[in-house]
Amino acid sequence: MFDFVLRRDVDVQRFVADNSSLGRSTTVKNNQIIYTPLNKVIGTVTALSLAHQRKSSSFSKHKFIIYDEFIAHDGRYLKDEVQKFLAYIMTIERNFKSDFKVICLGNRADVANPYMLTLKIPLHEKTYKDYETGIYAHQAGIEQYKIYGEEESLSYRLSKLLPDYHQMAYENK
Numbered sequence: 610m611f612d613f614v615l616r617r618d619v620d621v622q623r624f625v626a627d628n629s630s631l632g633r634s635t636t637v638k639n640n641q642i643i644y645t646p647l648n649k650v651i652g653t654v655t656a657l658s659l660a661h662q663r664k665s666s667s668f669s670k671h672k673f674i675i676y677d678e679f680i681a682h683d684g685r686y687l688k689d690e691v692q693k694f695l696a697y698i699m700t701i702e703r704n705f706k707s708d709f710k711v712i713c714l715g716n717r718a719d720v721a722n723p724y725m726l727t728l729k730i731p732l733h734e735k736t737y738k739d740y741e742t743g744i745y746a747h748q749a750g751i752e753q754y755k756i757y758g759e760e761e762s763l764s765y766r767l768s769k770l771l772p773d774y775h776q777m778a779y780e781n782k
Contacts, residue, residue: 611652612668612701613642614676614694616687620654625654660686660697666699674709678713680722691727717748 615621625637636643642652655663687693708780713724720732730737730746737746
């Protein structure tokens with residue numbers, strides 16, 4: 610099982626309402642992610658802003674956390690967000706499972722974000738490994754997923770009107 614983390618409760622509500630976020634074979638009920646063909650709970654969804662309410666929950670079957678959009682596009686983070694997230698990780702991984710993983714996904718909207726700074730992850734290294742803390746960070750370059758013909762697309766041409774956005778979105782800077 611896994612826990613799918615989003616920043617705020619409104620993000621969770623949007624995720625639950627959109628139900629296609631994880632594909633057609635899943636549904637979300639009572640913050641449980643259900644694999645529909647087997648009617649089996651495969652995970653949970655949590656708002657980091659309310660994670661403290663789950664301290665007494667059982668996470669014995671959870672193998673990993675996925676934190677989607679951990680880099681805020683608007684720069685608005687929760688107060689003490691990194692500390693809250695680390696405390697939540699400790700809540701779920703309270704039995705010190707050696708195979709437990711945390712996966713943080715996000716666009717490079719702001720590489721100098723609280724997570725990178727607090728965890729001392731170098732901002733401009735493509736791949737970073739810290740064997741002492743177990744942190745592995747990989748920043749995918751635009752060259753890995755460049756779409757054929759994107760230079761002709763309307764969004765590509767319009768983005769050139771906003772140089773900072775264009776550099777972030779298409780040049781990964």
